[in-house]
Amino acid sequence: MQSKLSDIELIEQTLGGNQAAYADLVRRHQRFVFTLAMRFSKNRENAEEIAQDCFIKAYRSLSAFQRQSKFSTWLYSIVYTTSMTFLRKKRVDTDSIDDENTYIQFENQASGFDNNLAENKSRSYYLNLAIGQLLPDDAAIITLFYMGEQSLEEIGRTMDMEANTVKVKLFRARQRLKEKLELSLKDEVKELI
Amino acid sequence: MNKIEERLWNYIDGTCSEDEQKAISILIEQDEAYRLKYEELIALNQQFSKMEMDEPSMAFTYNVMEGIRAEYAQKPLKAMIDKRIIKGITFFFIFTILLLMIYVLSTVHLSGSSLAVHLPNSVKLPEMKNYFTGPVIKGFLFFDVVLGLFLFDAYLRKRSVSKQV
Numbered sequence A: 001m002q003s004k005l006s007d008i009e010l011i012e013q014t015l016g017g018n019q020a021a022y023a024d025l026v027r028r029h030q031r032f033v034f035t036l037a038m039r040f041s042k043n044r045e046n047a048e049e050i051a052q053d054c055f056i057k058a059y060r061s062l063s064a065f066q067r068q069s070k071f072s073t074w075l076y077s078i079v080y081t082t083s084m085t086f087l088r089k090k091r092v093d094t095d096s097i098d099d100e101n102t103y104i105q106f107e108n109q110a111s112g113f114d115n116n117l118a119e120n121k122s123r124s125y126y127l128n129l130a131i132g133q134l135l136p137d138d139a140a141i142i143t144l145f146y147m148g149e150q151s152l153e154e155i156g157r158t159m160d161m162e163a164n165t166v167k168v169k170l171f172r173a174r175q176r177l178k179e180k181l182e183l184s185l186k187d188e189v190k191e192l193i
Numbered sequence B: 001m002n003k004i005e006e007r008l009w010n011y012i013d014g015t016c017s018e019d020e021q022k023a024i025s026i027l028i029e030q031d032e033a034y035r036l037k038y039e040e041l042i043a044l045n046q047q048f049s050k051m052e053m054d055e056p057s058m059a060f061t062y063n064v065m066e067g068i069r070a071e072y073a074q075k076p077l078k079a080m081i082d083k084r085i086i087k088g089i090t091f092f093f094i095f096t097i098l099l100l101m102i103y104v105l106s107t108v109h110l111s112g113s114s115l116a117v118h119l120p121n122s123v124k125l126p127e128m129k130n131y132f133t134g135p136v137i138k139g140f141l142f143f144d145v146v147l148g149l150f151l152f153d154a155y156l157r158k159r160s161v162s163k164q165v
Helices: A007-015 A019-041 A044-060 A071-089 A094-098 A123-132 A136-146 A152-159 A163-192 B002-013 B018-030 B032-049 B060-074 B083-107 B134-164
Strands: B108-111 B114-117
Touching (some): A007 A019, A007 A071, A019 A044, A019 A136, A019 B060, A044 A071, A071 A136, A071 A152, A123 A163, A123 B032, A136 A163, A136 B032, A152 A163, A163 B002, A163 B032, B018 B032, B083 B108
Antiparallel strands (some): B108 B114
16 A cells, blocks of 8 residues: 655654665656666566665665655656666667657557457557657657656756756657657558558 | 648647647647648557566566665675764773873872872782883883784785785
8 A cells, every 4th residue: 555645754754764764755756757768678577676776875875865756756756867877787779769650669568458359450559669669768758748747847857957948859759759659550451442 | 841740749748838738729720731640640649558578587576675685795894884883982092082081181180390190099000111021011012023024024025916916
């Protein structure tokens, strides 16, 4: 069961030596952190490794959290930095980070759905598929905006960009996602015919 | 078309000015192209909002907490010692030395060229002559030579290791 205390209250308890409070904080944010990590790593094992690393890093520097922004914004900036470092470490060169074609194939994005064909064919499945084909930055912006419910300014703080840059990037990301979605659905219609 | 889409997304997100908001809402009402595009983007926006999050493994929280525990358990003892204790010990020694210095200086009497230190009657200094007998000095020097050679050997070994690296 998740705690009803606010993030700040849980942080204060954690800093006071209560590790159980931090476990509550992890439970509260783990799904989103994991989803965001998935946008970069494209597979569950690596995403889980990144997400765990982020929570450990956040714990380590919890006392340095200034509380000028939301805890989630601070945490997501750790996820973003860690994910980018992960991509670099995995020797994915700069070209491939920016190359859309590299991300056309991704592993097990909707692994939980594989057993259910009917569910697989839902629009949500195709949306996940399309997001998996986006560049990490595009996928991250879409995820932060729609799932993380972050404002353009907060996304800017997370990704170290100006709010206006985020606005332009979000517009382009939505366009690309729309195209990918249309392409996936078109292929599906062809398959059915 | 891109310009229309951009304006409509700004309208949907509420990131445009009030005047622009009004102008776009009029366009949506009156212009067929705007209306159709708006409906398409609204449907898309709703679909994006319904995206589902991925679920990490059941042991995720446990693994994070274990990772934290392991990290803190691996920390060397040096890092675990409270710095306040070290500062406290340092302060104690500095304070004691200062006290002794003040006491010694207060007992020193400088008169002309002679220097006289008057210790209290209860304090008796050991006779230093007794300590500097032949065998004691020889033993002390021998120990110093051995210690010096040992340290020199350690230094040379360290240097050769760092050169190899």
